[in-house]
Amino acid sequence: MSYRQSFIAALLACLFTSLAQAQLLDATAPEAQGVESAGVQAFVEAFEQEVDAPHGVVILRHGHLIAEGWWAPYQPNAPHILYSLSKSFTSTAIGMLADEGKLDIDDPVVSFFPDKLPENPSENLKAMRVRDLLSMTAGHHQDTLSRVTQSGSDDWVRTFLSLDVEHRPGTHFRYNTGATYMCSAIVQKLTGQTVLEYLTPRLFEPLGIEGATWESCPRGINTGGWGLSIGTRDIAKFGQMLLQHGRWNGKQLVSANWVKLATAAQTPNGDNPESDWNQGYGFQFWRSRHNGYRGDGAFGQFCLVLPDQEVVIAINGGYGNMQQVLNLVWKHLLPAIHDQGLPADPGAAAALAQKMKQLAHAPVAGEATSPLAAKLNGKTFTFDENKLDLLSVTFNFDGDTPSANFLTKHDEQRYQFAHGRWISQIIHYEKLGIPAASTTADQPVAASGAWAKPDQLMLRAWLTATPFRLDMQFDFTDDADAMDLQIRMHPLRGKPVTIHASVK
Structure with missing residues (x-):
């Protein structure tokens, strides 16, 4: 056709x-x-x-x-954080640069950053190639991400290059998000553009992907291994382009040879035939069972391509067992x-x-109101010292959209909620008390609430650009002068945090 x-x-x-x-x-x-x-x-x-x-x-x-x-309150066309599925897009940028002759994947990594090398680079560091970054065989014994991002330095490239390289590059598979960041840094070094800027006219615009965003390091380099936000349909179009050997609407966006290399098994990564994480690893793509391949990201982000069946499956989610x-x-x-x-x-x-x-996803089940609501209206509860940095919460039960207004050590967050439906809003998060940089700044949120018992209010808030869901349970005393808040961020593991609060 x-x-x-x-x-x-x-x-x-x-x-x-x-x-x-x-x-x-x-x-x-x-x-x-x-x-x-x-x-x-x-x-x-x-x-x-x-x-x-x-x-x-x-x-x-x-x-x-x-x-x-899409499971409401998630919506078509809405951007969703991809986490490590971002890696497959960074790989595509490297492939385009290789197609343009601007790099060779066997180029030494140190050749791009001569001014950021340690005084005496190790032989393993000098042997590390772009190919090794792509195939997660850079030579580090453990993932470098936390050491790069939490070193206290804003120069992540210099920090990466200062780390010990324990294994000969190309010989030891270790999933290494810091290595993908270095791929992003190489793109920016060669082009003067971030990966996002470089890919926009070459990939995103041809695919009709609009409004893409990408997180950056303190020096303005896209994080590469995570941080890209696009919609589920956009993921599917990316997968279809790969299935078509890099072509879209009659135009070759990235060479068929690169797609073949990137999605083939470049290195073994396990021997469990029942695990889709043990089928081999390409250039920022996982091999899958049934001769498939995929990009994937934490908490359930998938771009699954099945060439034998000519099928593409794009998924966004918020769960742990992928x-x-x-x-x-x-x-x-x-x-x-x-x-x-x-x-x-x-x-x-x-x-x-x-x-x-x-x-x-069903709104919170329970009653629309409680006799206790009138006593709580306008009251401010002060929290005991807690690791989430919550200071107080004030309730407003006027009208059909009540709210819980939190004051934290960093900002103020007002959750509007309704019974039997989701209320969409924008809430600013300077810090959520969880290890997820993607939840900072303004976030679209959809919230619902209900009274499970006369003295128990349940509130659920989906951060709809992320995998995260915030569940809050407020258990009040009969006089409405004290309460316990149980709060949990799904799908992060761990028990809910319980914090006591009272009216001062």
């Missing part, structure tokens, strides 16, 4: 299905692409029933959009994919479309 025909087909599809809104992808019923709608639905239902918590999913077959959906999600793909979705088109199944296709439209 020509591009013109595909474009016309996509326009027509938009008239009959909501699946292709704001897409550059042609939407069809799954059966037309040889996929059982019932199998897709089985995967989606298992995903939402067995995993806490899915945010969004987009599935492509043969370049056609066969299913997409292998569980891939297991669901292999269990439910893979068997539903066939080599040839299938007879139309309007009932199953309609059921799937309806399911995808209705995806949602």
